[in-house]
Amino acid sequence: MAEVSAAVTAAAAPIRRRRRDVVVVIALVVLAVIVIGSLFAPWLAPHDPTQLSRDRFAGPSAGHLLGTDELGRDLLSRIMYAGRITLSIAGGAALIAMILGAVWGMAAAFARGLVDEILMRLADTAMAVPQMLLALVFVAAFGSDPVRLAVIVGVLLTPVTARMVRSAVLTEKQADYYRAAIAYGASRPRLVLTEVLPNVWAPIGVQAAINVANAIALEAGLSFIGLGIQDPDISWGLLVKWGYEKISRSLGYVTFPALAILITIWMLNLLADQLGRTDSGTQR
């Protein structure tokens, strides 16, 4: 049967792969537009995000593509500038989670025994507490400027990442190629770095995409309840908060920043989903 299913998958693969490629390309293009638009906001934004005008709560028009806010500031420009902060926090947080999580997870997977037990119970305990609650505690203790926020969110995402890395490494450790490497006398660092690591990059990458999405959601949540980014800095979450407060005056004000969050998270998840599948497709 293995032979048949292999034949079937191999043969049906081109069609499925094409569809997958289309999805990946769309997600990448949309994300690229959002990321470039945000990071290069000072050069790309049509207006100064702080420039006031009389045109308050305006709807979308040629002058203001997404309309204006309560002070007549251009909403598109503000979303782009807010994206700079939101995406930097999310990216930084994901990076921190990835590095800490990889070290944590690999340490557990390679040590096994008591060390593994302690490290994983620690992760379980951290995961048992709602992330938002922990975030509140940390923000209250350490403050919420963008850098601290990135570190806090990153630390919060670490246990999940560590668990994922550990299970990916344990799977690889079961493989014959790993046993073969032990049998030809590979040292421990070699086992970790040249044998296992190349094979767990893919799942780590997938987790990274999911982490960025979760970090965006977490930051937005914190800012929305007023504990995240503070004026005069702006983030998507903060814009949603302000827009929500003025919802009776303008629908666009709350909708467009929320859409920015929604679309970014959606595309990241699509990407993670497809990346995960692509990797399993490379194994026979």
Place this chain on the structure above:
Amino acid sequence: MNTPEPATTPALRVQDLTVRFGSTEAVRGVSFDLAAGSRTGLVGESGSGKSVTALSVMRLVQGATTTGQVRLGDVDVLALNRRRLQKIRGSRVAMIYQDPMSSLNPVHTIGAQITEAITLHSTVSRRDARDRAVELLSEVGVARAQERLDAYPHQFSGGMRQRVMIAMALAGDPKVLIADEPTTALDVTIQARIIDLLDRIVAERHTAVLLITHDLGVAAGFCDRIHVMQHGLIVESAEAEELYARPQHPYTRSLLGAVVDLQTDVTRPIPTTADIAPVRTSPIEVDERPTAAEPTEPDTGRPPAGATVPGIPQPGAPELLRVTGIRKTFELGHSEVRAVDDVSFAVRRGQTFGLVGESGSGKSTVSSCILGLTPIDAGRVEFDGTTVNGLGRTELRELRRRMQIVFQDPFAALNRRHTVRRLVAAPLAAHGIGDRRERADRAVEMLELVGLGTQYHDRLPRELSGGQCQRVAIARALVLEPEFLVLDEAVSALDVSLQAQVLNLLRELQQRLDLTYLFVSHDLGVVRYMCSEIAVMQSGAIVEQAGRDELFAEPKQEYTRALLAAVPTADPVTEKARRARSTAAVSA
């Protein structure tokens, strides 16, 4: 209605069947008939299209364009709508698969699964369905069927699960039963019983059985008529006796030549054709196919083995490995499994020592213990005078330069992200031998030794065939110039022609490099071909150990005799006689 002889409509007629996946044709114009009560074999290596052909009869192939005709009696299968198709599956034609574990649902009882199969095809009460299930289970040889109905699949052994699968397949009383490699996952003694069962089903129910197998021995014992497939084509069809006695097509000849069984001449290399291997070739017409060399000729370009048979140690050769009273127990939840129970043996320099047994006999654990990959509970492993168990990590690493292992699954044993060159150089890097350049050169040398040219060196494992991967694994095992090589089912996953190539290669390398082998396998034919001394394992212990000639000529233990009696031979006349004898012995 285009049947030439309307009086005797065949149970299954496949005409000009072509199955296309995108631009690749897996099956290319296959035609054959199955008469009621006939035993037909579809034989070929992996990728030959035999399983796709079988699945097409049930219309179970997804993502493919199928053309041609499949008729079950008077039903045109390819023209049926989904509902009608569902009706004929199970009632007109049923199928059993290679892996009975994954084909049974683990969360439902056997009884529930069989009664479901029964109620799908007839309107009977639950009680009647249950009675019928008991009947079916008894028919396929499950003892105490009434009680076993409430058991779950995991409570059955592999062979019993396959019986349950067969019972389910029979539930709808099909006219045609397709058995896709039904015994490949089973031990040789159980394999024989399942084939007996299929035989009885044909005799008693007059069902037409289509047996799909890569095993020419199994096909010889069961089939009346055999179709040989290669590259999606039936290249030869004949009555079984005729096919084995006078194979016409070069491919059939080379396949039969490559079979290693208890009749194989151990003094000569196995005849192979190096150019059978490529599986995914573009369509070639029958006449254009590269003609195989005469089966009696050895591999092209390889020196024939000398007068001495490889694997026999020189007289007075010193012991290289001594295993004394090793034990290993695994804890499985609350129970313990004695995987290795007081095993002792010695291997002399230059010898090929065989460790043979059925699945679960502990043979792989022994090899893992010898290499220190699995710590032992008691006993001692000595390699060239040094005690291996209890060595520190650094000493063990040093020792591992001298002893290496080749695993069964060549894909799993290679890191899928590394190129062939890097894979082979890895052991050198691990021991810090030479600089990058020297290591690469050495790897290339080894790859040439195992017959992989430069065009393969930058490929990833997934870009190689199974046989090529196993060559890479062998090259990697040899790159440190070890004296001792453990071959743990190293050829079991390979097709016969590839197996023949790898076995020849191993014997040749042994003579050239003065190697000592521990050859672990479940295949007695292969063990006989390779090993001069053989230990038979059963439930963790060695039950019999003897030299090749002695063991195969006059086995002392009942278990060894049973094992030997169950090995199929690729010759219909002897094989059918052997089966008749053993069936009589079992029922007596």
